[in-house]
Amino acid sequence: MIEAYYVDDINTTTIINKALKGLLPELDAHSSYLDKKAYKELKISTNGEFGGLGIVVGMKNGVLTIISPIDDTPAYKAGLKAGDIILKINDKATIDMSLDEAVSLMRGKPGTKITLTIVRKGQKPFTVTITRAIIKVKSVKAKDLENYPKIKYIRISSFDKNVVPSLKKILANLKKEGKEGIIIDLRNNPGGLLNQAVGTLDLFVDKGVLVSQKGRVKSENEVYYAHSAGTYKNIPIVVLVNGGSASASEIVSGSLQDHKRAIIVGETTFGKGSVQAILPVNKNEAIRLTVARYYLPSGRTIQAKGVTPDIVVHPAKIQKEEPAELIKEANLKAHLKAELAKIEHKKTKKENPKNLQKINGDLQLLTGADILKALIIQNESKK
Incomplete structure (x- = not known):
């Protein structure tokens, strides 16, 4: 009937593709039909590089909804956050738009611009213009932690x-x-490959x-x-999570929690x-x-519940109060200036070490570091 009466000439293949695209998202939010372009993009993204x-x-x-921005990408630099709702992509409203259609609209030639209309909790809708780029994801970065040697x-x-x-290389050098x-x-961290989550836990x-x-099928x-x-x-180990930690991240954090690890x-x-499952047609x-x-070792499910942290810490910036000005030894005339110069020189040499993760008022990171420091002290006392 569509072929016979629809206003535009349309063939059977197009009709079936549209039917599939409509059918699968009706099952649940994560099922979808992958046409040639979408299937190719999926393969590329799991290899750690995409546009x-x-x-x-x-x-x-x-x-x-934005599950998470990826570190050091145009979206991350533009200030997009986990939990942001994308209301419009350029001039197209996303209401009733399929996930694959939205992803297809946002991807494009590197160097081209796109405007997103964002709804963020507690704010009026606002627009962000972002320049597309080739996204190369360095999935693992290891650094020394400021003030926690x-x-x-x-x-x-x-x-x-x-x-x-990457983790195996880092862990081999810890001692x-x-x-x-x-x-x-x-x-x-939005997740990714299950075998990498399992491999991480196995370490x-x-x-x-x-x-x-x-x-439902036993083979699954x-x-x-x-x-x-x-x-x-x-x-x-201390693991930091938030509302943008999804899928494989939840498996890793939830399983480590269940094992009290x-x-x-x-x-x-x-x-x-x-x-x-990706089922090729x-x-x-x-x-x-x-x-x-997925089910965690204790039998609990992650779906629609997530993992609740052992210690809930909301994101916040810590501001230091400047101490009152006191008269110090360095202010006294009799102070040995040469000795002071030596000390100042030593301080300068210690500043800005390479590959250092600064805390910069990150309350979640600071809390995690303090908890971990206590665990280390406890371990040392048992030796």
Whole structure:
């Protein structure tokens, strides 16, 4: 009937494609039809490089929501935040728009501009113009932590194929560097590959279930177990999470929490605990279909609930009060100026060390560092 009576000439293939695009999102927010272009982009993004803005988006409560901006991308630099609602892409309203259509509109030729209309809690809608770029994701960054010499700060921005190999290299050098504890920052990490989440957990948990998935079809049921070989089972860990931590991030933080292997600090995570399988239709097309849900070792689900931190800390900036001006030894005439110059010189040499993660008033990071410092002291007292 469409072919016979529709106002424009339209062929069967186009009709079927449109039907599929309409059908799958009606099942749930994460199922979708991947045409040739979308299927190609999916393959590229899991390899850690793609073109676009540098945000991960999803449907939350029926609206297009930023799950997280990716570190050091145009979207991140433009100030977009987890939880922001994208109301319009250029002049197109996103209400009733499919997730794949929205992603397709936002991706484009590097150097071209796009304007997003954003709704943020407690603010009036505002527009942000961003220049598209090739997004190269360095998924793991390790730094020393300012004022905490025994702590290694590890930032995991997404779980692409490079995470576990990168972590193994970092962990192998901890003892040589004199580090006795690690902070794993999963804030605004949208997830990624399940095998990388499982591999990350296996580095810190030596036995038991890491995560399981259960679906209607028995072949989709899977239990992932820890292996004792190569496990860093004694090093204290603090994991930072927030509302932008989703999927694989929630598996890692939730499983470490269940195993009492880490202290989780921050805010309740996004709540994406479903498993999507990519089922190819042919060489160029596929469907992304929700086939199972994740369950943490305790049996609890992440879906729509997220992971609640052990210690809830909302983002805030810490401001130092300037101490009252006191008369110090350095102000006295009799002070040995030469000695003071030596001290000042030493101070200067210590400033701005390379590869240092500054806390910069980050309350969540500061809280995590203080907790980890206490755990390190507790470990030392047992020796």
